[in-house]
Amino acid sequence: MTAKIILPILQILVIVGFSPLVKGFINKIEARLQCRRGASIFQPYYNLIKLLRKDAVVSETSSWIFRATPYVTFISILIISLLVPVLSSQVPLNFTGDIILIIYLFALARFFLVLTSLDTGSAFGGMGGSREMMVSSMAEPAMILSIFTVALTVNSTNLSNITNLLLNNSVLLLNPSLFLAFLAFAIVLIAEAGRIPVDNPFTHLELTMIHEGMMLEFSGRYLALVEWASSMKLLLLLTILVNIFFPWGIAGGLTFPGLIIAFALYVVKIGFFAFLIVIVEMSFAKLRLFRIPNLLGTAFILSVLAIISLYVVR
Amino acid sequence: MAEHISHLFIISIILYLAGSLFALCFYGWQRVGNYIALILAAIASCFSIATAVVALSAGSTIRLDFTIYHAIIKYNFLLDPVSAYFILAISVIGFVAAIYSIGYTRLYVNKRDTRFLGFTYNIFLASMLLVVTANNAVVFMIVWELMTVVSFFLVIYEHENPANMKAGFMYIIMAHIGAVFLSVAFFIMFAFTGTWDFGFDDFRKVGSHMPLIYKNVVFFLVIIGFGIKAGIFPLHLWLPMAHPAAPSNVSMVMSGVMIKTAIYGFIRFYFEFLTPCPPWWGVVVLIIGASSALLGILYALTERDIKTLLAYSSIENNGIIIIGIGLSMIFKSYNLMALSSLALMAGLYHLVNHAVFKSLLFGCAGNIYYATHTKNIEELGGLIKRLRVTAPLFLVGALAISAIPPLNGFLSEWLIFQSILNGFHIPSVIIKIITIICGAVVALTGALVATCFVKAFGISFLALPRSDHAKKAKEVPVIMLVSMGLLASLCVFLGIFPVKVMMVINSVNTHLLNTNILPAITSYDWLHTKSVQTNFTDLSPTSATVLGLILFAVTFGVLTSIKPRFVKKIYETWTCGISPEPRLEYTATAFTRPFKTIFSNLYRPQREVRTEYSVPNFFVKSITYVDEVTPIFEKYFYSPVSRAVLSISNRVRWVHTGSIHIYLTYIFITLIILIIFVGK
Secondary structure (H helix, E strand, C coil), rough: HHHHHHHHHHHHHHHHHHHHHHHHHHHHHHHHHHHHHCCCHHHHHHHHHHHHCCECCCCCCCHHHHHHHHHHHHHHHHHHHHHHCCCCCCCHHHHHHHHHHHHHHHHHHHCCCCCCCHCCCCCHHHHHHHHHHHHHHHEEEEEHHHHHHHHHHHHCCCCHHHHHHHHCCHHHCCCHHHHHHHHHHHHHHHHCCCCCCCCCCCCCCCCCCCCHHHHCCCCCCHHHHHHHHHHHHHHHHHHHHHHHCCCCCCCCCHHHHHHHHHHHHHHHHHHHHHHHHHHHHCCCCCCCCHHHHHHHHHHHHHHHHHHHHHHHCC | HHHHHHHHHHHHHHHHHHHHHHHHHCCCCCHHHHHHHHHHHHHHHHHHHHHHHHHHHHHCCEEEECCCCCCCCCEEECHHHHHHHHHHHHHHHHHHHHHHHHHHHHHHCCCCCCCHEEEEEEEHHHHHHHHHHHEHHHHHHHHHHHHEEEEEEHHHHCCCCCHHHHHHHHHHHHHHHHHHHHHHHHHHHHHHCCHHHHCHHHHHHHCCCEEEEEHHHHHHHHHHHHHHHHHHCCCCCHHHHHHHHHHHHHHHHHHHCHHHHHHHHHHHHHHCCCCCCCCCHHHHHCCCCCCHHHHHHHHHHCCCHHHHHHHHHHHHHHHHHHHHHHHHHHHHHHHCCHHHHHHHHHHHHHHHHHHHHHHHHHHHHHHHHHHHHHCCCHHCHHHHCCCCCHHHHHHHHHHHCCCCCCCCCHHHHHHHHHHHHHHCCCCCHHHHHHHHHHHHHHHHHHHHHHHHHHHHHHHEEECCCCCCHHHHHCCCHHHHHHHHHHHHHHHHHHHHHHHHHHHHHHHHHHHHHCCCCHHEEEECCCCCCCCCCCCCEEEHHHHHHHHHHHHHHHHHHHHHHHHCCEEEEEECCCCCCCCHHHHHHHHHHHHHHHHHHHHHHHHHCCCEEEEEECCCEEEEEEEEEECCCHHHHHHHHHHHHHHHHHHHHHHHHHHCCHHHHHHHHHHHHHHHHHHHHHHC
16 A cells, blocks of 8 residues: 555656756767767756746746646646656556546647747747647657557557556567557657757757747746656656566566666666667757658658558457 | 426427517517527526436437327427437537627627527527437428528628628538438438338338348438538538638537537437448448548648638537547447447547537637637737636637547547547458558547647737737626636536546437446546456546646645745847837747648648839838638539539520420420329
């Protein structure tokens, strides 16, 4: 019983606590590969703490939507972090919702962010918001289909069930359709998290920015919340990826030693995939805006193939 | 019990008719006449809500037969759970719209005859209730036509505007083409009943012994006949014209519930009359639903007139409902009754959800029109500071229609996804793959809906006002806001407590499919729902909402403890050194420009930039930018058809010589042919 109360808190702490670290880690590795020393991997924490202590400047054009958005975004991502299996495949709150709820909670966060981008009346924001909607609309079908491939392999859309079943029947993971689904999901992950080659998180130039464009007007606590939410989103997508497609090592129950081992392996797996993201970012240039649909179209085709192969093989 | 229900129903119909007649009585006092009509409509709606609730909880079937002495037509009506469910949807929206109209019709006071609006509105509601209860093909066609004609008059209420007249005529012509198809369908089935009654009860028996070829013909006739009313692609043409032309309080009812009578028709035909049906029917319906959903939202996306946008989005939502119906038909033809029931539940849930949030959105669009006298969202902006109550109401509607949890749209979207996922039970691989592709279409549609409504809300309510109309806008009368508030709270209720709704829909499903899936999909009574199979998945929007509130409290507490005094300095938006102006804001056209580029094969955008110079090639005086979408359905489908019809009519025109002798000859020849024909 206590485990059922502690685990959700643990999950939130892991996601909230470690998401800035993942960002710092990616930045550090990227800097090292570019022969720079780079900022400390704890730099995102310093930024957040600094921002949280600051007052905010709010545009006079904006409305209550602007002030509500950071909270809505942050809270919806927090709810997701309670529903995703992080350390244990048993998620005590899994009755609350499944992967479809998670996808639509991401949509809730995005809906409000894009609204805010229009709220301040600057053209940069609108540009970012419009592009964000374009990318996410193209990414959503591929995401849903790749998730459905997994869901149909184990006959469940509940992430906890999925992880459990895949953990106990690892043979299912050798299914080629899951490999295709993995590729599709990986592409979608890069698009949804706003990384190169879809979006460049390091610039505020109007030609390249998508996600950052929407956050231009935020400051102080508001900026901290949306920045934190976006790094949590990256970590959550990575967590879903590693725990669905590589569930080995995740604790099957709620025992203390199991959780420790799970945590160690979790760090290794996330680190590995964060490293892969860096490799991708280093090896590709950002795509032109209207090439992005082609990339996401590829992801979509891959996910369709995944599901068709699943049906045909059955 | 049965008597009570039928009495309630008759009282509500009488009240509607009384309301419409009273409206006409007050010749000098138009306002009073209108108010009395609307208040009576509201009271009558309460009675019909009561009818529906009692009938649904009883779960029984009640017959109402009015025998008129020596009459050929049998005035038979039937109140089964299916009818009761539709009555519930119609009368809830009818009730809210009646209250809303009390405020909204002030727009027309002293400008045009508001009594007429009250008169037609009441008959419109009554005719819809009769459509969903008629139990005889002749009666059905009469009330179906009544509904069409009355709504036609409501569409052309502002008849000075030639565009509205054109919309009205387009509507009535297409509606009548639909009615022709329906009549033929009824006649074909009638040929196999063996009675002269035209009763639905006879039709219910006909499906089992009708030859398949005739059934297929009827299937397509019904698709077209009801499809026109439902606005499926490519028969949608009238819908985005007529719905915006009508006054907003009427658009609420038309978009919210009138187009749902087509869904009612689909259910009656495909689940009762034509059973058992082959699997490919369901596939056809599914594909029609999916393509309407996708195309509907793609056209809504680029639309700048807020009411046209909402009308296109109605096509999309009807598509989603039809996806549910189609899936249910497929499952049923493979005898997977529990899944069939799940898919039907998804469709019917979406039906009531769409009725609620679309009426809410049309109402809010009406508020915008009331306050600004414009429907073009490029001229709006900054309304969130002027229409302080309308803005959150519209936002609730926009979130609900974008299927954002915890509002009601998400629930039906989730059920649709679950039904699609359960498609793996279908034995045929091809149908499985089609089903899952429809899943992708629903996902894409969902994302596009969100874009569309971010645009609709963001451009019209946020930032600085783009015109004087928007700048001078004032909040609308309280009664309009109260009625919209009712719908907004329904959106929340239907989203957070889904099990109550599922219980209601389940009684419809139990009646139609003889399968009770309620125990399989719900647990913890109010709070929790799960998919049909054991261990498939769970969803509890209630719990998600509670979690969200708790997390908000904790987050806010932590943030406050870090920085107790959080000051917000107000300053103007940084626009690279010049002062912020509405001209600098992103527009609706710009917002959806990426989509126009991506889907340029569909839109075929025609862009034109004209520059005027005061000194040639140096000083620009003005730049005109025209960006239009080619209406490909009109261009490649309707114009060839109408041209063909015209040319054929031209060719056969020589028959009409104008001479009476020739006409007498025609009659004579016809007579002889008939005699030969009968003599054989």
